[in-house]
Amino acid sequence: MLSVFLMMAGIALPLLASNDEGDKLMGVWEPSNGRARVKVEKVANKYYGKIVWLKEPNDPQTGLPKLDKNNPDDKLRTVPLKGYRLLKDFTYAGNGEWKGGTIYDPENGNTYNCIIKMKDDNTLDIRGYIGLSAFGRTDVWKRLQINKK
Amino acid sequence: MIFKFSLSFLLVLCTVNIFAQTDTTQQEEDYSQYENAGFADSGTKRYCTSKILDMSPQKLITVGYDYQGTATLDAASFAKAPGSVLSFPAQSLRIRSAQGLRLGANVPVISRNSGIFQLGFNYAETRYDIENSGKHPMGTWLNNYGLRTVGLQATLFKPLNEKQFFLAQAQADLNGDYTWNHTQTLKYLRYSGTLIYGWKKHDRLMYGFGLSRTYRVGDLNYIPVVLYNYTAPSRKWGVETVFPARLQVKRIFNTRSILSWGHELEGQSYRLNNSGAVNMGYDNLELRRGELRIRFMYERSLYRFIWLSVQSGLRYNWSYDVDHLPNGKEFFRGFFGKQPFVMENELSNTWYTQISINLVSP
Numbered sequence: 001m002l003s004v005f006l007m008m009a010g011i012a013l014p015l016l017a018s019n020d021e022g023d024k025l026m027g028v029w030e031p032s033n034g035r036a037r038v039k040v041e042k043v044a045n046k047y048y049g050k051i052v053w054l055k056e057p058n059d060p061q062t063g064l065p066k067l068d069k070n071n072p073d074d075k076l077r078t079v080p081l082k083g084y085r086l087l088k089d090f091t092y093a094g095n096g097e098w099k100g101g102t103i104y105d106p107e108n109g110n111t112y113n114c115i116i117k118m119k120d121d122n123t124l125d126i127r128g129y130i131g132l133s134a135f136g137r138t139d140v141w142k143r144l145q146i147n148k149k
Numbered sequence: 150m151i152f153k154f155s156l157s158f159l160l161v162l163c164t165v166n167i168f169a170q171t172d173t174t175q176q177e178e179d180y181s182q183y184e185n186a187g188f189a190d191s192g193t194k195r196y197c198t199s200k201i202l203d204m205s206p207q208k209l210i211t212v213g214y215d216y217q218g219t220a221t222l223d224a225a226s227f228a229k230a231p232g233s234v235l236s237f238p239a240q241s242l243r244i245r246s247a248q249g250l251r252l253g254a255n256v257p258v259i260s261r262n263s264g265i266f267q268l269g270f271n272y273a274e275t276r277y278d279i280e281n282s283g284k285h286p287m288g289t290w291l292n293n294y295g296l297r298t299v300g301l302q303a304t305l306f307k308p309l310n311e312k313q314f315f316l317a318q319a320q321a322d323l324n325g326d327y328t329w330n331h332t333q334t335l336k337y338l339r340y341s342g343t344l345i346y347g348w349k350k351h352d353r354l355m356y357g358f359g360l361s362r363t364y365r366v367g368d369l370n371y372i373p374v375v376l377y378n379y380t381a382p383s384r385k386w387g388v389e390t391v392f393p394a395r396l397q398v399k400r401i402f403n404t405r406s407i408l409s410w411g412h413e414l415e416g417q418s419y420r421l422n423n424s425g426a427v428n429m430g431y432d433n434l435e436l437r438r439g440e441l442r443i444r445f446m447y448e449r450s451l452y453r454f455i456w457l458s459v460q461s462g463l464r465y466n467w468s469y470d471v472d473h474l475p476n477g478k479e480f481f482r483g484f485f486g487k488q489p490f491v492m493e494n495e496l497s498n499t500w501y502t503q504i505s506i507n508l509v510s511p
Binding site for chain 2: 027028030032033034035037039052053055056060061070082083105107108109110112120121122123128129130134135136137138139140142143144145146147
């Protein structure tokens with residue numbers, strides 16, 4: 001019986017450890033331009049990041065909450081930016097890297113391939129690229145701590 | 150006992166996975182809780198970024214072609230050797246066209262919030278089609294060999310805090326009438342650079358002041374420069390300039406379509422007679438080519454990150470004179486220097502068009 005337990009534990013513990021490591025991505029992050037805050041969550045073993053705060057929440061022209069007006073898909077141009085998922089479909093690949101996902105830039109409506117690398121617990125290198133990783137740009141995101149009201 | 154424990158362990162594991170399936174984004178969320186936040190790492194500093202909203206896209210790779218229309222080059226008479234009484238006679242050369250490939254690459258090598266370092270490469274050629282290339286050496290050099298530039302650039306953007314930054318650029322160019330068969334040594338590299346200290350007032354305005362060592366007016370010069378990048382609150386209009394090198398006033402139709410008008414100073418110092426085709430007594434003659442391009446430019450995204458850029462306008466000649474630089478040693482004339490040119494040529498103005506396909510940066 002002990003051997004069965006040890007076998008199960010042997011399978012389960014690395015899985016748990018792997019999930020725990022991947023979950024380090026979860027939290028609220030600020031891109032380098034400071035214009036937004038992004039909350040990373042886990043859904044069905046994949047990681048997603050949505051906009052939860054905007055420095056300029058309202059469109060200066062309309063005075064209404066900003067919409068995703070640069071989206072190449074006409075139907076999505078009325079979707080509010082707050083709550084919009086700009087990081088999608090990331091899976092943890094080990095060694096502090098999340099791969100297989102995309103990042104969306106609401107400023108121009110482009111979606112890029114993306115690799116996320118955790119430099120330390122509070123710093124992410126977000127590399128958006130086009131086809132090859134060499135054709136890209138790295139933005140550094142910093143983890144935020146939400147202060148309770 | 151052990152069985153019960155392992156069962157409960159599995160249940161815990163299953164529970165973790167069940168929770169992981171929940172789509173939390175479907176729940177209504179109180180976004181106001183994210184307003185009051187600070188960096189988790191108390192040592193973290195905020196820095197200004199190198200861009201403002203709606204700036205023209207940064208080009209990672211450029212493949213272009215430049216075409217200039219007909220023009221007349223009045224090539225001056227000049228001595229066959231320094232101090233010689235024998236000279237090449239003056240000649241008016243009729244240029245049917247001047248055209249050539251333009252290639253460029255500019256890739257961020259280091260990209261941190263506290264600094265961005267980019268390396269670039271550029272290649273530009275101008276092939277001349279001269280109706281009467283005749284006897285004047287300028288006709289021989291330009292018509293048979295054309296002009297080429299191969300250059301490397303390094304750019305550093307260094308923010309000091311959320312408002313202030315340094316921008317530095319250094320460039321080394323090999324310019325001349327060289328070809329694969331008649332190469333030019335690196336001894337004739339020409340170096341230029343710019344250093345700017347600036348302020349980023351907000352997401353739509355950054356400006357700065359600095360000094361540039363430049364060949365944009367043909368010969369070496371040191372000039373003050375002003376950086377000014379601004380996008381109007383409507384986000385329909387904007388200005389981008391590093392004056393006097395270039396200025397563009399933009400009409401932003403949307404983030405994928407921009408019309409602009411303005412100017413660019415374009416120039417270099419080109420070593421002539423790399424082929425040795427003209428027998429003369431100078432070891433190193435350099436064409437000080439500087440031109441002002443007054444232009445309209447339209448840029449639009451063709452497909453996602455592939456952008457088309459078309460510009461057209463007047464190519465106004467600033468300088469097409471020739472200096473003798475013994476052993477390639479550069480000197481400074483500036484706007485007020487009295488050092489004489491070996492040749493003081495006159496190149497008429499003409500129209501030009503340039504078209505390029507670009508891969509733009511995320």
